[in-house]
Amino acid sequence: MERRWISVGWPADGGLWVAEFDQPMWGARQEEIIVPDEASRVMLARSMQEKCDILKSIGAKFYAKLDEYDEPSCLKAWKTKTTGEVDPLEETQYHKKESTPRSSPILDF
Structure with a gap:
Protein backbone atom coordinates (compact mmCIF):
# COMPACT_ATOMS: atom_id res chain seq x y z
CA MET A 1 0.00 0.00 0.00
CA GLU A 2 2.86 2.41 0.76
CA ARG A 3 4.17 2.03 -2.77
CA ARG A 4 1.02 3.14 -4.55
CA TRP A 5 0.54 6.33 -6.53
CA ILE A 6 -3.01 7.55 -5.99
CA SER A 7 -4.95 10.62 -7.03
CA VAL A 8 -8.63 11.39 -6.45
CA GLY A 9 -10.91 13.85 -8.21
CA TRP A 10 -14.43 14.94 -7.24
CA PRO A 11 -16.50 16.08 -10.24
CA ALA A 12 -19.23 18.68 -9.74
CA ASP A 13 -21.97 16.20 -10.68
CA GLY A 14 -21.03 13.82 -7.85
CA GLY A 15 -19.01 10.67 -7.34
CA LEU A 16 -15.25 10.39 -7.44
CA TRP A 17 -12.55 9.38 -9.91
CA VAL A 18 -9.68 7.35 -8.46
CA ALA A 19 -6.45 6.59 -10.30
CA GLU A 20 -3.99 4.34 -8.51
CA PHE A 21 -0.91 2.52 -9.68
CA ASP A 22 1.83 0.46 -8.09
CA GLN A 23 5.19 2.19 -7.81
CA PRO A 24 8.41 0.19 -7.95
CA MET A 25 10.80 0.60 -5.05
CA TRP A 26 13.67 2.96 -5.75
CA GLY A 27 16.59 1.11 -7.28
CA ALA A 28 14.59 -2.03 -8.10
CA ARG A 29 14.66 -3.28 -11.65
CA GLN A 30 11.38 -2.84 -13.35
CA LYS A 65 -20.08 6.87 -3.74
CA LEU A 66 -17.03 6.50 -1.53
CA ASP A 67 -18.63 3.39 0.01
CA GLU A 68 -18.22 1.62 -3.36
CA TYR A 69 -14.43 2.01 -3.16
CA ASP A 70 -12.85 -1.24 -1.95
CA GLU A 71 -9.25 -1.02 -3.13
CA PRO A 72 -6.07 -1.26 -1.00
CA SER A 73 -5.37 2.46 -0.61
CA CYS A 74 -6.51 4.41 2.45
CA LEU A 75 -9.37 6.53 1.13
CA LYS A 76 -11.44 5.61 4.19
CA ALA A 77 -8.60 6.08 6.68
CA TRP A 78 -10.69 8.18 9.08
CA LYS A 79 -13.06 5.29 9.85
CA THR A 80 -12.47 3.13 12.92
CA LYS A 81 -10.55 0.01 11.95
CA THR A 82 -11.12 -3.36 13.60
CA THR A 83 -9.15 -5.51 11.17
CA GLY A 84 -5.83 -5.13 9.43
CA GLU A 85 -4.87 -6.26 5.94
CA VAL A 86 -4.30 -9.81 7.20
CA ASP A 87 -5.56 -10.30 10.78
CA PRO A 88 -7.67 -8.51 13.40
CA LEU A 89 -5.99 -5.52 15.03
CA GLU A 90 -4.47 -6.10 18.44
CA GLU A 91 -5.54 -3.88 21.31
CA THR A 92 -2.51 -2.43 23.08
CA GLN A 93 -2.13 -0.96 26.53
CA TYR A 94 -2.28 2.52 25.00
CA HIS A 95 -5.58 2.01 23.19
CA LYS A 96 -8.14 3.22 25.77
CA LYS A 97 -5.96 5.23 28.11
CA GLU A 98 -7.79 8.00 29.92
CA SER A 99 -6.46 11.44 29.12
CA THR A 100 -5.35 13.55 32.05
CA PRO A 101 -4.53 17.25 31.88
CA ARG A 102 -0.81 17.96 32.11
CA SER A 103 1.08 21.15 32.68
CA SER A 104 4.00 20.04 30.51
CA PRO A 105 3.93 18.84 26.91
CA ILE A 106 5.39 15.42 27.78
CA LEU A 107 3.70 12.54 26.00
CA ASP A 108 2.43 9.85 28.32
CA PHE A 109 2.92 6.41 26.82
Whole structure:
Protein backbone atom coordinates (compact mmCIF):
# COMPACT_ATOMS: atom_id res chain seq x y z
CA MET A 1 0.00 0.00 0.00
CA GLU A 2 2.86 2.41 0.76
CA ARG A 3 4.17 2.03 -2.77
CA ARG A 4 1.02 3.14 -4.55
CA TRP A 5 0.54 6.33 -6.53
CA ILE A 6 -3.01 7.55 -5.99
CA SER A 7 -4.95 10.62 -7.03
CA VAL A 8 -8.63 11.39 -6.45
CA GLY A 9 -10.91 13.85 -8.21
CA TRP A 10 -14.43 14.94 -7.24
CA PRO A 11 -16.50 16.08 -10.24
CA ALA A 12 -19.23 18.68 -9.74
CA ASP A 13 -21.97 16.20 -10.68
CA GLY A 14 -21.03 13.82 -7.85
CA GLY A 15 -19.01 10.67 -7.34
CA LEU A 16 -15.25 10.39 -7.44
CA TRP A 17 -12.55 9.38 -9.91
CA VAL A 18 -9.68 7.35 -8.46
CA ALA A 19 -6.45 6.59 -10.30
CA GLU A 20 -3.99 4.34 -8.51
CA PHE A 21 -0.91 2.52 -9.68
CA ASP A 22 1.83 0.46 -8.09
CA GLN A 23 5.19 2.19 -7.81
CA PRO A 24 8.41 0.19 -7.95
CA MET A 25 10.80 0.60 -5.05
CA TRP A 26 13.67 2.96 -5.75
CA GLY A 27 16.59 1.11 -7.28
CA ALA A 28 14.59 -2.03 -8.10
CA ARG A 29 14.66 -3.28 -11.65
CA GLN A 30 11.38 -2.84 -13.35
CA GLU A 31 10.60 -4.27 -16.77
CA GLU A 32 7.73 -1.88 -17.35
CA ILE A 33 6.82 1.52 -16.01
CA ILE A 34 3.74 1.06 -13.88
CA VAL A 35 2.75 4.70 -13.28
CA PRO A 36 2.01 6.29 -16.68
CA ASP A 37 4.10 9.29 -17.70
CA GLU A 38 0.89 11.28 -18.14
CA ALA A 39 0.23 11.03 -14.38
CA SER A 40 2.39 14.10 -13.80
CA ARG A 41 -0.25 16.16 -15.68
CA VAL A 42 -2.58 15.75 -12.68
CA MET A 43 -0.53 18.31 -10.73
CA LEU A 44 -1.00 20.85 -13.53
CA ALA A 45 -4.81 20.77 -13.47
CA ARG A 46 -6.35 24.22 -12.94
CA SER A 47 -9.75 22.98 -11.79
CA MET A 48 -11.24 19.87 -10.24
CA GLN A 49 -13.08 19.07 -13.49
CA GLU A 50 -9.82 19.28 -15.42
CA LYS A 51 -8.21 16.98 -12.86
CA CYS A 52 -11.07 14.49 -13.31
CA ASP A 53 -10.62 14.60 -17.09
CA ILE A 54 -6.90 13.88 -16.75
CA LEU A 55 -7.57 11.06 -14.29
CA LYS A 56 -10.07 9.51 -16.75
CA SER A 57 -7.49 9.72 -19.54
CA ILE A 58 -4.92 7.75 -17.53
CA GLY A 59 -7.33 4.97 -16.59
CA ALA A 60 -9.02 6.11 -13.37
CA LYS A 61 -12.07 4.25 -12.10
CA PHE A 62 -15.32 6.05 -11.32
CA TYR A 63 -17.21 5.41 -8.09
CA ALA A 64 -20.67 6.90 -7.53
CA LYS A 65 -20.08 6.87 -3.74
CA LEU A 66 -17.03 6.50 -1.53
CA ASP A 67 -18.63 3.39 0.01
CA GLU A 68 -18.22 1.62 -3.36
CA TYR A 69 -14.43 2.01 -3.16
CA ASP A 70 -12.85 -1.24 -1.95
CA GLU A 71 -9.25 -1.02 -3.13
CA PRO A 72 -6.07 -1.26 -1.00
CA SER A 73 -5.37 2.46 -0.61
CA CYS A 74 -6.51 4.41 2.45
CA LEU A 75 -9.37 6.53 1.13
CA LYS A 76 -11.44 5.61 4.19
CA ALA A 77 -8.60 6.08 6.68
CA TRP A 78 -10.69 8.18 9.08
CA LYS A 79 -13.06 5.29 9.85
CA THR A 80 -12.47 3.13 12.92
CA LYS A 81 -10.55 0.01 11.95
CA THR A 82 -11.12 -3.36 13.60
CA THR A 83 -9.15 -5.51 11.17
CA GLY A 84 -5.83 -5.13 9.43
CA GLU A 85 -4.87 -6.26 5.94
CA VAL A 86 -4.30 -9.81 7.20
CA ASP A 87 -5.56 -10.30 10.78
CA PRO A 88 -7.67 -8.51 13.40
CA LEU A 89 -5.99 -5.52 15.03
CA GLU A 90 -4.47 -6.10 18.44
CA GLU A 91 -5.54 -3.88 21.31
CA THR A 92 -2.51 -2.43 23.08
CA GLN A 93 -2.13 -0.96 26.53
CA TYR A 94 -2.28 2.52 25.00
CA HIS A 95 -5.58 2.01 23.19
CA LYS A 96 -8.14 3.22 25.77
CA LYS A 97 -5.96 5.23 28.11
CA GLU A 98 -7.79 8.00 29.92
CA SER A 99 -6.46 11.44 29.12
CA THR A 100 -5.35 13.55 32.05
CA PRO A 101 -4.53 17.25 31.88
CA ARG A 102 -0.81 17.96 32.11
CA SER A 103 1.08 21.15 32.68
CA SER A 104 4.00 20.04 30.51
CA PRO A 105 3.93 18.84 26.91
CA ILE A 106 5.39 15.42 27.78
CA LEU A 107 3.70 12.54 26.00
CA ASP A 108 2.43 9.85 28.32
CA PHE A 109 2.92 6.41 26.82
